[in-house]
Amino acid sequence: MQKEQEFIDTLYARVDELRGEAADSVRDAITPVGTGQQARLERDLLVVERSGLLAALNAVEGSLAFGRIDLKDGTAHHIGRIGIRRDDTEHTPILIDWRAPVARPFYLATGHTPMGLRRRRHLTLDGRTVTELHDEILDLEDAERTGYEDPSGDAVLLAALNSARTGRMGDIVQTIQAEQDNIIRHAHQGVLVVEGGPGTGKTAVALHRAAYLLYEHRELLAKRAVLIVGPNPAFLKYISEVLPALGETGVLLSTVAELFPGVHATGTDSPRAAAVKGAAAMAGALAAAVADRQELPMPGAPIVVPHDDGDLVLDWEIAYEARQAARDTKLPHNLARPHFAFRVIDALTAQLTERIGADPYGGPNFLGPDDIAQLGKAVAASPDVHAAIEELWPQLTPQRFLADYLAEPTHLTDDDAAAIRRAPADGDRPWTPADVPLLDEAAELLGHDDSAERAAAEAARQERIAYAQGVLDLSKGSETYEFEDEDESEVLAAHDIVDADRVADWYEEEDHRSAAERAAADRTWAFGHIIVDEAQELSPMAWRLLMRRSPTRSMTLVGDPAQTSEEAGVGAWSEILAPYVEDRYEHTRLGVNYRTPSEIMELAARVLRAEIPGYEPPASVRSTGVAPWVRQADDLGAAVAQAVVELAPEEGRLAVIAPRSLHEVVARGVDGVVVGAEPDLTRDVVLLDPRQAKGLEFDSVLVVEPGLFGVSDLYVALTRATQRLGVLHAGEVPAALA
Numbered sequence: 001m002q003k004e005q006e007f008i009d010t011l012y013a014r015v016d017e018l019r020g021e022a023a024d025s026v027r028d029a030i031t032p033v034g035t036g037q038q039a040r041l042e043r044d045l046l047v048v049e050r051s052g053l054l055a056a057l058n059a060v061e062g063s064l065a066f067g068r069i070d071l072k073d074g075t076a077h078h079i080g081r082i083g084i085r086r087d088d089t090e091h092t093p094i095l096i097d098w099r100a101p102v103a104r105p106f107y108l109a110t111g112h113t114p115m116g117l118r119r120r121r122h123l124t125l126d127g128r129t130v131t132e133l134h135d136e137i138l139d140l141e142d143a144e145r146t147g148y149e150d151p152s153g154d155a156v157l158l159a160a161l162n163s164a165r166t167g168r169m170g171d172i173v174q175t176i177q178a179e180q181d182n183i184i185r186h187a188h189q190g191v192l193v194v195e196g197g198p199g200t201g202k203t204a205v206a207l208h209r210a211a212y213l214l215y216e217h218r219e220l221l222a223k224r225a226v227l228i229v230g231p232n233p234a235f236l237k238y239i240s241e242v243l244p245a246l247g248e249t250g251v252l253l254s255t256v257a258e259l260f261p262g263v264h265a266t267g268t269d270s271p272r273a274a275a276v277k278g279a280a281a282m283a284g285a286l287a288a289a290v291a292d293r294q295e296l297p298m299p300g301a302p303i304v305v306p307h308d309d310g311d312l313v314l315d316w317e318i319a320y321e322a323r324q325a326a327r328d329t330k331l332p333h334n335l336a337r338p339h340f341a342f343r344v345i346d347a348l349t350a351q352l353t354e355r356i357g358a359d360p361y362g363g364p365n366f367l368g369p370d371d372i373a374q375l376g377k378a379v380a381a382s383p384d385v386h387a388a389i390e391e392l393w394p395q396l397t398p399q400r401f402l403a404d405y406l407a408e409p410t411h412l413t414d415d416d417a418a419a420i421r422r423a424p425a426d427g428d429r430p431w432t433p434a435d436v437p438l439l440d441e442a443a444e445l446l447g448h449d450d451s452a453e454r455a456a457a458e459a460a461r462q463e464r465i466a467y468a469q470g471v472l473d474l475s476k477g478s479e480t481y482e483f484e485d486e487d488e489s490e491v492l493a494a495h496d497i498v499d500a501d502r503v504a505d506w507y508e509e510e511d512h513r514s515a516a517e518r519a520a521a522d523r524t525w526a527f528g529h530i531i532v533d534e535a536q537e538l539s540p541m542a543w544r545l546l547m548r549r550s551p552t553r554s555m556t557l558v559g560d561p562a563q564t565s566e567e568a569g570v571g572a573w574s575e576i577l578a579p580y581v582e583d584r585y586e587h588t589r590l591g592v593n594y595r596t597p598s599e600i601m602e603l604a605a606r607v608l609r610a611e612i613p614g615y616e617p618p619a620s621v622r623s624t625g626v627a628p629w630v631r632q633a634d635d636l637g638a639a640v641a642q643a644v645v646e647l648a649p650e651e652g653r654l655a656v657i658a659p660r661s662l663h664e665v666v667a668r669g670v671d672g673v674v675v676g677a678e679p680d681l682t683r684d685v686v687l688l689d690p691r692q693a694k695g696l697e698f699d700s701v702l703v704v705e706p707g708l709f710g711v712s713d714l715y716v717a718l719t720r721a722t723q724r725l726g727v728l729h730a731g732e733v734p735a736a737l738a
């Protein structure tokens, strides 16, 4: 213990030193550096780099070192959350990053396959003080004993599993199990599926995989960023501290509903409406609806456009040919629109030419090319012509198009259309999460005519060039003033080596937002890697959105088809993935439940067996000896109040999981719970509906009125507890709980 404490002291001395250095260089770098653009750029980059190191050092302060491996060759390595090196010429490692190949035996070695190890040690720290050591002997011939031997080898794991919950997920870096480690470090570059029952560590594994990939492919992923998609904001908050604790911050956490910049999807859909909006058929329906917005006048009823030289007639034939030509470009709607417009303008100009210049005696047209060009210009500038074009082929934003479409859904069955229709008067109704993939789809179909933006960007660039030229002129002005001596003026000044264009670009490069920040603001961002948690819940339309964000298909998908509750959810992996990667994905499984004790799991499995006969849940790694209970109550409010007192852990969290319709009743008897708002999981008692409980866990759980839950929702609710479970009902209960 003494020796380990000495090591920890040395380690933290070095950390403090590094932290001081990083803070100093950030501070130095922030002080003004004059006007040199290159210097400013370098300074900004340094600040980003050093503050990243500082953030990592601060974040992992908690228990920086947690393990040690002693090799048969007599060497030993300490393992920690990040790697730390000495300040010597060799930069000797003091602490090995858990993700480095050298650290791998810490997770994989067994007595059977010791991977060169004599001993594995787990260190437990309280701040900077070593409080516990647990050793496992891996070389069976090694007779040396330390007095800290842990014969079962799982004391540290069990302590972690039994510890009180805080409302925020912790990392598992000290106790990653071999089957989990294999997935975390899986070399597959494409789509990796991680499947497993409740509590098998899928979320934990996915987050550690993100940290591993950021370590392994630092350069690429720092540039392209990692996206982690979860089912709701409360869940994202729940997992938000895991990666920072591992020293990783450049990650974007988001729900699918937040992935269309500028849209806040605060509305809700009925389950039926969400299912229709999420179905794959919507893609075809929207494409057809966009084509419908490319209209033709009725044959025989042309649009008559008033013009100074007489009316112009935009008839079916002209519009049809223009539309065909525009569609033949295969461009999205807004980008094909100019092609349509040119054709129409050409045809109307020809009409005018014919009328004005026609020789009544049948000779050639009187008008020369210049006259015709002049006429064309006039036609192209006519607001009436533009109005006619807009009527037939309107410029559309995704929002405008989708609002129009939802007011009058087409290309669907009558029932489906009725399920998603919203009256035009609902124009102000907020977007719903299921609308977001539709907006994204619409954005693809419509395309973004950015000619106006590009013109604005170019104007801004010209302005920067003018400004930069000003800076250079100043430098030139000062030269004649300062360097009167002929020789001195040989010194290269800024204006000698750069021109205004280049300086202007430096200004532009000054976008030092992190990749994750830039990605969040850009609908067309291509992420380096995407992790999707609770992947079974996503609709086919949501998958289309996500696949657009991942052109390289570098993804980790985490889920449990047995926990699917969304009607629109796809469930089967092959069904989700076939359209994108056919069968080129890796399927991995986790089979041990680290959360739910066997007593509770037994009860939960019975519920699922009602739907899937013979269902075998993942084996629980531990039992508590405390049986879950199911009770009938006449006065549900009073019974909940009493049960909450009974189940509340001394330290830790309790969740009451009840159908939304009962939240008012439940909340009345329980102090401090909040109804309606986004749940704050760090409170002692949290009230949730079954959907909100997805992916979360608590020390104790009280499930209220299970007869009102769907089977998979109930299964999810019953598997959230790490210690104790109670079930209360006034109405009927599913047979499995009776």
Ligand SMILES: Nc1ncnc2c1ncn2[C@@H]1O[C@H](COP(=O)(O)OP(=O)(O)OP(=O)(O)O)[C@@H](O)[C@H]1O
Pocket (backbone or CB within 6 Å): 157, 160, 161, 170, 171, 172, 175, 176, 177, 180, 196, 197, 198, 199, 200, 201, 202, 203, 204, 205, 560, 594, 595, 694, 695, 696, 697, 719
């Ligand atoms: N190797 C491990 N060491 C310590 N704790 C672990 C380990 N693996 C998993 N756990 C813990 O088990 C619990 C369940 O993990 P996690 O939430 O990742 O499971 P899951 O498979 O995503 O569950 P669900 O599908 O039910 O949401 C968490 O508290 C997690 O920290």
